[in-house]
Amino acid sequence: MASAAPASSLSLTQTPPDTDWPERLWLTFVALGLLALAAAGLTTAPEAGYTVFWVGLALLSLGTVGWSRYKYGQRPAGVHQNYLWWRGSTSRGAVAWLTGVLLTGFYVVLYWWPEYLTHLIRPLEGLSQTLRRKPADQWFLYGTFYSLAVLLMGARAGYKYRHSPYHLVRTASVVFFQLGFAWLLPGLLLALQKPEFYFSYFWPLKYDYLFPGTVEYLVRDGQALGVFMVFWGAVLSLVATPVLTYFFGKRWYCSWVCGCGGLAETAGDPYRHLSDKSRAAWRLEVRLIYPILGLIVLVTVLLWLAASGRVPALQPAAEGLGRFYGFAIGSVFSGVIGVGFYPILGNRVWCRFGCPMAAYLGLLQKHFSRFRISTNGGQCISCGNCSNVCEMGIDVKQYAQRGEPIIRASCVGCGMCSTACPRGVLNLENGPREGRYQASPLIHADSLRILG
Structure with missing residues (x-):
């Protein structure tokens, strides 16, 4: 049970108080870290770029943790909602729009023009070789940035919700699964020359894990371990999910394990109040999320029918639908919109409107949990x-x-x-x-x- 704690009342003045100098100092570290990362991405001198990159990460990390401790660790415990709708960063003001544009731009470049991220990828070469025995690429950069965001903003959540054991344990859980199961373990599997596999993601969220091509690849290249991976994914999707949801609701996954939820609960926490509470938004949610779940079920069934050889004519259509799903839902919706629009639409846009796993869990929760x-x-x-x-x-x-x-x-x-x-x-x-x-x-x- 989540503990209740007094929440502070909103001030009647519409002018947020001035930021004091210690908070400005920590925010300056954050800003300098972001500028250093931008400079590292644009530099043409590799050695200088490496230094600037790691200095930028250090400043960003120090500033974020220091600011979190000062901002939330020094005030009385409780959920403070003061001035959320009057600050430009949390009320769809200029700062929020700028943040959204930068996040969206990063995802667009990551997915479709990764060559422009070369100078950010190169400094991670040593870390990638140590962990994965493979050269760094845009996905290792993304996974590292993603995990660092969950870790740093998880520290912020720890200071902010330190009065609630429920939230402290929940935050520790999403940080653990992101760092251990979604970043460290897949890299170690690659270092052992095994297929890269994310044990904290499974179908239908990781939609291709039950596709015939992925199953064949895991069994062929992973051998006994690959068979276990296929078994793990199938059992978690079709057996464990209904059972766990019956006893605990969808929170066992969406708020404790899932990496998408982990980022939303940590980095997206400042924007949770922006979610649209209108009935029109609820109708849009229903009209989007369940058809998306139906689409990935259809694609999976068609691919297996085509792979069985009984209906070979289905292969082109099934593969075309699979590519469309991967582009429109797997990339544009879950990444570009799902994270890039945090500062404008709230931190659970993907989970609420697009995630097929959330739809699957939601049906179980509402009717059987x-x-x-x-x-x-x-x-x-x-x-x-x-x-x-x-x-x-x-x-x-x-x-x-x-x-x-x-x-x-x-x-x-x-x-x-x-x-x-x-x-x-x-x-x-x-x-x-x-x-x-x-x-x-x-x-x-x-x-x-x-x-x-």
């Missing part, structure tokens, strides 16, 4: 803190006011609504299936008094 967020409407003061922190666009306050349990396919069980509630109204539970949809008895009693 024991997980729910129970509410005590008699204690709700309608402050709206819970809705403001919901990254999945759920208007939690409406449920809390009515004392209704929250059972939504989109809920990732992050627990932030419970943590932000000043009255302890919301509780994350893995209770029995019986009575799962019933509202609080206190609400029923109040209703009877009013009607009587």
